[in-house]
Amino acid sequence: MDYFRIGMIGLDTSHVVAFTKLLNDSNNQHHVPGGKVIVAFPGGSDDMELSFSRVDGFTNELRDNYEVEIVDSPEEVAEKCDAIFLESVDGRIHLQQFKRIVSYKKPVFIDKPFTTSLKEAKEMLRLAKEFDTPLMSCSAVRFAVGLSSALEKFEGKNIIGMDCYGPLQIETNHGLFWYGIHTAEMLYRAFGKGCKKVTVTKNEDHDIILGEWKDGRIGTLRGNRKGNKYFGSIIHSDDQTEFVDASSGEKPFYAALLEEIIHFLNTGKPAIDIEETVEITRFLEAANESRSSGKTVLL
Template sequence: MRPTRRLQALCILASGCVAALVGTPLMADDLRIGIIGLDTSHSEQFTLRLNDPANPNHIPGARVVVAFPGGSPDIEESKTRVEGFTATVRDKFGVRIVGSVAEACKDVDAVLLLSLEGRPRLEQMKQIIAAGKPVFMDKPVAVSLKDAVEIYRLAGAAQVPVFSASAVRWYPGVLEVANAEATPARSVISYGPAHVLPHHPDLFFYGIHPTEALFTVMGTGCLSVVRTTTASESVVTGLWAGGRTGTLQAIHEGAMAYKLIRFGDKQITEQKSEGDYTPMLREIVKFFQTKQPPVLPKQTLEIYAFMAAAEESKHRDGGRVTLREVMVKAGAPEAWLPEDGKAKHEMPKSVPKGLPKPSGS
């Protein structure tokens, strides 16, 4: 029996109502994304940008279709938020909720690993790697440098594309500072919040953001670090190859803000703006499409080695610690090891002429 026009109209209306409830339908060329970890605001913000075409920051080409909430019952920031974010991605964006990592990796093209903390990451990544899915790992990569090295080793052996980064790497203000001069920065100061998460090295959670900003401008090649620590802040000074220096001002208490100051050959450049998740999420979608990570494993591991060496320096009352030492201890392959850190600062050869005059002189 042919349906009446009235029945056809009702079917169309019903379909429209369902689409409005769960978001727009998956397009034929959209990558299907699975999320692991709904205990962080990133799960909501990433899904918003991928699943809502009406959002001004919408990123086409991928859509979140399934998620495993996870959560850490002994961490307040996790256990108090997982239920709310789960409800949002399910009810507002039509994401199917499942009960395991394996289910979240099934029938998807790629994975966003967003769980709040690093302790479960190694076991989660073993399952994702076994499924052969490209994966973006949100911060922190792991609970230790040793686990981070093992994750990248396993992914490399299985030829599973993987990368991790902080969103600040693609902030317009950070990129402006990084590209201020054609020559490498002589020195950089990066400061920002460094809230401490239980069970982790104290820079791994929020300290990753100003640390990654520092490396975005300085580049790779850090040899060693020394650290001064108080209750309110930690100051970590890294020595780079060629006698360049990069300083992280990790703020534990008090006024919080992010900023970079670059000291170059011809000018001093200060960061003027920040940003949001959108540029990084574009890079993630591009990575899922091409399988080519914008940040290589060795680059990311150098950043985590910097933070791990800073932790060791704190335990040694501010003594110098080389990145190579902590990487060797973590079991890193020879190809990933930094230089030995024996480079020394060169003293200035002469007093330069034409120094700027003090104001008021």
């Protein structure tokens, strides 16, 4: 196979255009070979303005600029492709859309957020196992070149803490799932699974999310709504502290992520343990609960 024929479900996010540019345009400076978007289902959520207000524009761009075939259902996408990108910006509908395509047994990448509750995350994992469908989900920031380079310096060392930061817009239906997923992915890439409790402090402009791991490590996520759009972190080991500019490096977030996805399509093995994705879902769900109650929430 020269390349994977990729189908997209949900054309209500800028990611669909960004990914298609990088995959389909071999002249792009950051072209990622190995896959081509050939078919897509627009979808969209009627009760979410950031979905329904954008779906037509992105659909037209994929059809008119990249000759992507637009079809009427997720099932048609699954029938016509080798691999599926479930891109719907509304994480609340990922489970119902996944149910419609999982039986086709095509590898599926689900864009962030995986879903918006632990219950749904567990059901998606169960379905993937039942139908032996390869599954991967994460934020593009997880594979930022700056973060990858920094973590290489900590190989063989004991990471004892991490403080992450980034923009944190709040969307009514998602809360911290909307942008908190990005800094949470950075933290989990360094720490792995094992968070036991989460506490959130907030005001109009800022949130601090503090996660305590079972082994005593503490990680923090600082989110702002003041206009600072930069992602980064500070990583601490027993004998070293390293600043991470997640935006550094010549390769953009999306290209680094797509390289990992193409590897996943070739091997069937995701770059992130899906059980970790499930825990991240619970981490953010618990953070939303803490944000509302002002209390520490156990995972």
